[in-house]
Amino acid sequence: MFAFLVAQASDWITPVIDWHAVAPELVLVAGINIVLLIDLNISDAKKWVLATLTGFVMLGALLPVVTLAVIGDDSRSLFDGRYVIDEYALILKAFFLLVAYVVILMSQTELEEGGYYQGEFYVLMLCSVLGMVMMSSARDLISIFVALELLSIPAYMLAAWRKRDVKSNEAGVKYYLLGVFASGVMLYGMSFLFGATNSTLLTDIGAALTDGDLNGLEVVGVVFVICGFAFKISAVPFHTWAPDTYEGAPTPVTAFLSVASKAAGFVALVSIIFLAFPNASDVYEPLIWTLAALTMTVGNVLALRQTNIVRMLAYSSVSQGGFILMPLAFAGNSNAGGSALNAVVVYLLVYGFMNLGAFAIVIAVSRKTRSGEISSFGGLFGYAPGLAVAMTVFFASLAGIPPLGGWFAKFNAFRAVLQAETNPAYVLAAIAAVNTVVSAAYYMRVLRSVWMDDAPDGDTSPVVTPAPIVAALGITVIGTLVVGVYPNAITRFAELKDLTGAIVP
Amino acid sequence: MLAVNFLLLGAVLFCIGVYGVLVRRNAVMVLMSIELILNAVNINLVAFSVMNGNLDGQVFALYVIAIAAAEVGVGLAMVLMIYRNRKSIALDELSEMKG
Numbered sequence: 366m367f368a369f370l371v372a373q374a375s376d377w378i379t380p381v382i383d384w385h386a387v388a389p390e391l392v393l394v395a396g397i398n399i400v401l402l403i404d405l406n407i408s409d410a411k412k413w414v415l416a417t418l419t420g421f422v423m424l425g426a427l428l429p430v431v432t433l434a435v436i437g438d439d440s441r442s443l444f445d446g447r448y449v450i451d452e453y454a455l456i457l458k459a460f461f462l463l464v465a466y467v468v469i470l471m472s473q474t475e476l477e478e479g480g481y482y483q484g485e486f487y488v489l490m491l492c493s494v495l496g497m498v499m500m501s502s503a504r505d506l507i508s509i510f511v512a513l514e515l516l517s518i519p520a521y522m523l524a525a526w527r528k529r530d531v532k533s534n535e536a537g538v539k540y541y542l543l544g545v546f547a548s549g550v551m552l553y554g555m556s557f558l559f560g561a562t563n564s565t566l567l568t569d570i571g572a573a574l575t576d577g578d579l580n581g582l583e584v585v586g587v588v589f590v591i592c593g594f595a596f597k598i599s600a601v602p603f604h605t606w607a608p609d610t611y612e613g614a615p616t617p618v619t620a621f622l623s624v625a626s627k628a629a630g631f632v633a634l635v636s637i638i639f640l641a642f643p644n645a646s647d648v649y650e651p652l653i654w655t656l657a658a659l660t661m662t663v664g665n666v667l668a669l670r671q672t673n674i675v676r677m678l679a680y681s682s683v684s685q686g687g688f689i690l691m692p693l694a695f696a697g698n699s700n701a702g703g704s705a706l707n708a709v710v711v712y713l714l715v716y717g718f719m720n721l722g723a724f725a726i727v728i729a730v731s732r733k734t735r736s737g738e739i740s741s742f743g744g745l746f747g748y749a750p751g752l753a754v755a756m757t758v759f760f761a762s763l764a765g766i767p768p769l770g771g772w773f774a775k776f777n778a779f780r781a782v783l784q785a786e787t788n789p790a791y792v793l794a795a796i797a798a799v800n801t802v803v804s805a806a807y808y809m810r811v812l813r814s815v816w817m818d819d820a821p822d823g824d825t826s827p828v829v830t831p832a833p834i835v836a837a838l839g840i841t842v843i844g845t846l847v848v849g850v851y852p853n854a855i856t857r858f859a860e861l862k863d864l865t866g867a868i869v870p
Numbered sequence: 871m872l873a874v875n876f877l878l879l880g881a882v883l884f885c886i887g888v889y890g891v892l893v894r895r896n897a898v899m900v901l902m903s904i905e906l907i908l909n910a911v912n913i914n915l916v917a918f919s920v921m922n923g924n925l926d927g928q929v930f931a932l933y934v935i936a937i938a939a940a941e942v943g944v945g946l947a948m949v950l951m952i953y954r955n956r957k958s959i960a961l962d963e964l965s966e967m968k969g
């Protein structure tokens with residue numbers, strides 16, 4: 366055994382590190398330390414500085430992402446291809462940093478008024494974002510696992526941030542237990558993949574798995590890994606934590622979980638399916654087909670009967686997850702594979718803008734009404750026309766009404782599925798079409814209340830919206846509108862060639 | 871081959887762990903069941919690593935051990951938090967939200 370270790374050690378070569386390529390991660394690491402140190406040394410009255418500083422760290426990390434994108438279209442590969450910075454990774458890094466920036470804008474007033482711990486909140490948020498930024502580049506089972514835990518563990522704590530509130534405790538504990546259980550299942554699958562293919566590198570696993578010739582170990586590995594990620598993206602039947610966690614957690618954290626954390630799960634799933642499982646489509650296609658059909662249907666049916674807006678948005682985000690998952694079921698189809706990658710990434714970007722915007726509205730309105738009931742939005746147009754119009758944009762976009770971003774994302778997903786030209790594809794597209802109509806029902810119910818009803822208690826004093834939330838709304842409205850009107854702005858960043866090493870059989 | 875025995879041990883530990891997570895109502899017992907699952911993973915990884923003559927598996931196991939420690943740290947802190955607020959760590963009593 367010892368001789369074996371020495372034999373391997375003699376081959377050791379110090380890896381060459383491309384500092385420019387890892388600059389976004391380094392900025393975040395430096396930012397985490399700076400925010401933590403400053404938090405220790407300032408008085409409670411000055412904690413608002415930390416929010417501003419965290420915002421600047423996010424934008425500072427965005428800077429090297431932009432320079433990397435401008436400089437070259439070639440991919441940079443570190444550590445023997447285990448950490449790859451290609452255009453697919455860059456667009457998602459930019460997305461995660463922008464989402465985190467908007468969430469910080471949304472949480473600033475909430476944290477100050479709610480009497481929460483502030484410094485620790487921002488530090489944990491930065492840690493979680495670091496995990497997401499790493500996830501977009503991770504191309505190895507070990508780095509995917511480390512990135513997943515780095516983004517999840519701070520998120521468990523953020524969900525339970527209201528320490529004295531039993532609902533928030535419950536939200537944190539449920540999220541934690543199911544999240545850790547899911548990573549255990551996923552790791553068990555990964556251990557089988559490693560055993561069957563003798564590698565942890567995704568592209569090596571992809572080369573070792575061959576369709577029609579998969580042994581038992583490989584099948585179990587593929588199924589367990591996908592089920593582990595299904596928890597993360599709250600796909601039915603692994604969604605049971607999502608509504609309770611979303612309702613109990615502080616609303617800005619809910620926005621963060623339902624957009625960024627879910628997107629990170631999808632990013633890992635996309636990397637794994639396109640790099641490691643391209644030749645295992647016999648196993649994952651039926652599995653993802655079933656997950657997608659169940660997720661969109663069950664999410665929608667349960668969203669219909671909700672009276673609490675956050676809980677409704679929770680089920681709506683479950684069902685939107687089904688639409689994002691839908692094209693992945695045809696990732697191994699030679700006609701649809703390329704469009705499937707494009708559809709998933711585009712849907713994630715659009716979903717990020719519209720869902721964050723919807724939560725920003727909920728935060729802004731509930732500062733006045735102190736209620737989470739859908740009926741409390743009645744008459745919003747009468748006393749806060751600006752918020753009502755923004756809310757209409759987000760909800761209409763979530764429902765998929767042209768010319769908003771959500772419409773284009775749905776169109777793109779349907780197109781990818783129909784390109785597969787197989788019977789399962791037509792059936793799934795039909796299920797999705799029915800679900801689109803059903804989902805419009807509950808989004809429109811909220812909008813009817815906003816435009817038609819009277820204010821429930823006759824209180825029509827104007828809503829005071831703090832400047833950071835106005836900024837968050839501005840960014841999300843512009844994002845939602847621009848993608849709908851000019852989709853080329855984002856579709857060209859998510860081609861199949863941008864994911865290094867991706868092959869469609 | 872001896873590796874089969876290790877894989878069987880791993881599978882048994884995994885099943886006991888999953889059973890514990892699904893059936894146990896005490897939060898600390900559920901945390902311990904999750905530890906069993908992670909240890910099943912470690913046994914698998916080390917067995918495969920020796921079987922294939924590839925050190926990656928052992929490195930993976932070290933990462934799993936380190937991260938499991940961090941996870942349990944957070945988990946026990948949460949259990950302590952619900953104990954302080956409710957004087958109970960029974961998971962089936964955590965039902966403030968429904969629907």
